Amino acid sequence: MTLAQAVDARLRKGIGRGEFMAVIWPSRGQEAVAAGLTAALRPDDRLVTTYRGIHDLVSKGVPLTEVIGEILGRSIGASRGKGGTMHITAPDQGVALTTGIVGAGVPVAAGLALAFKQQGLDRVAAVTFGDGATNTGSFHEGMNLASTWQLPVVFVCQNNLWAEMTPIRDTMNIDQVVDRRLAYGMAGERVDGNDPEAMYRASAAAVERARTGGGPTFLEAVTFRFEGHYFGDQQKYLPAEELAAAREADPIPRYRQKLLDAGVLSEDDLTAIDTDATARVDAALAEVLAAPAPELTELEQDVFVDMEGIPS
Numbered sequence: 330m331t332l333a334q335a336v337d338a339r340l341r342k343g344i345g346r347g348e349f350m351a352v353i354w355p356s357r358g359q360e361a362v363a364a365g366l367t368a369a370l371r372p373d374d375r376l377v378t379t380y381r382g383i384h385d386l387v388s389k390g391v392p393l394t395e396v397i398g399e400i401l402g403r404s405i406g407a408s409r410g411k412g413g414t415m416h417i418t419a420p421d422q423g424v425a426l427t428t429g430i431v432g433a434g435v436p437v438a439a440g441l442a443l444a445f446k447q448q449g450l451d452r453v454a455a456v457t458f459g460d461g462a463t464n465t466g467s468f469h470e471g472m473n474l475a476s477t478w479q480l481p482v483v484f485v486c487q488n489n490l491w492a493e494m495t496p497i498r499d500t501m502n503i504d505q506v507v508d509r510r511l512a513y514g515m516a517g518e519r520v521d522g523n524d525p526e527a528m529y530r531a532s533a534a535a536v537e538r539a540r541t542g543g544g545p546t547f548l549e550a551v552t553f554r555f556e557g558h559y560f561g562d563q564q565k566y567l568p569a570e571e572l573a574a575a576r577e578a579d580p581i582p583r584y585r586q587k588l589l590d591a592g593v594l595s596e597d598d599l600t601a602i603d604t605d606a607t608a609r610v611d612a613a614l615a616e617v618l619a620a621p622a623p624e625l626t627e628l629e630q631d632v633f634v635d636m637e638g639i640p641s
């Protein structure tokens with residue numbers, strides 16, 4: 330959580346002061362969802378995430394040079410600097426896809442899960458998306474097929490209560506996003522997405538269900554997006570009292586306090602974690618800034634797959 334926050338914060342600082350150019354959709358505030366979910370996945374499971382995925386990627390263990398490098402468009406990036414923030418893929422760490430198309434990850438994850446099932450593997454696909462994505466057709470189609478075919482997939486709605494500049498209350502006539510699973514006869518629960526332990530417990534149960542043939546699960550992780558839709562969004566539409574209430578539930582200070590109160594970590598331990606995170610991000614950023622942009626010849630690389638072994 331601390332490392333994800335540090336990456337997000339350093340990118341905002343660098344863009345804000347003109348040190349480098351990049352477009353990001355900050356994940357600040359949503360770190361606990363990613364921490365709990367990714368801790369429940371095996372390295373050979375597959376995660377599909379979105380443009381708001383810095384926390385997912387960092388928590389899944391994608392090297393910081395690959396995350397930051399891709400966001401800054403450098404050849405050192407996960408997609409060799411050709412994809413940017415919206416197109417980060419890291420198969421070695423189990424990240425199958427990052428998509429900028431809202432709702433598109435849902436059927437992709439269902440497809441990955443179908444492949445695992447057909448191959449008789451006990452691997453699981455997980456996909457994260459926002460509350461707005463649950464209003465798309467692809468969400469409902471993917472949910473329906475996943476449930477009908479009992480696929481090993483975990484759907485995680487990171488409900489940050491806003492879709493771009495529109496509050497959730499203006500886009501759906503239900504009290505809880507989690508209720509959408511009922512239309513598909515799917516298991517699921519609403520989780521405090523600001524509590525990493527609750528997220529881990531719910532994710533582990535869902536992953537176990539998927540892995541052991543119990544079919545898909547829908548999790549609604551209720552959280553908040555502190556930095557606006559994209560970095561630079563002034564959030565003039567956001568009521569001050571809503572932001573203030575959300576800040577009270579900020580997962581990072583809240584979990585720090587919980588660890589202190591329980592005597593699990595001391596202030597010194599927590600400071601050491603912060604210092605280490607900052608140092609790792611600074612070192613990765615220095616490496617990225619020293620790396621070149623992709624060569625023109627890169628344009629023709631990675632366009633077509635090697636068809637060897639793939640039936641025509």
Ligand SMILES: Cc1ncc(C[n+]2csc(CCOP(=O)(O)OP(=O)(O)O)c2C)c(N)n1
Pocket residue numbers: 381429430431432458459460461462463489491492493554558
């Ligand atoms: C299919 C599609 N429609 C619209 C957009 C434009 N768009 C980008 S982000 C976004 C809001 C999505 O909100 P939500 O799913 O709640 O995710 P969040 O950004 O809050 O994480 C929209 C409408 C898009 N990228 N793709």
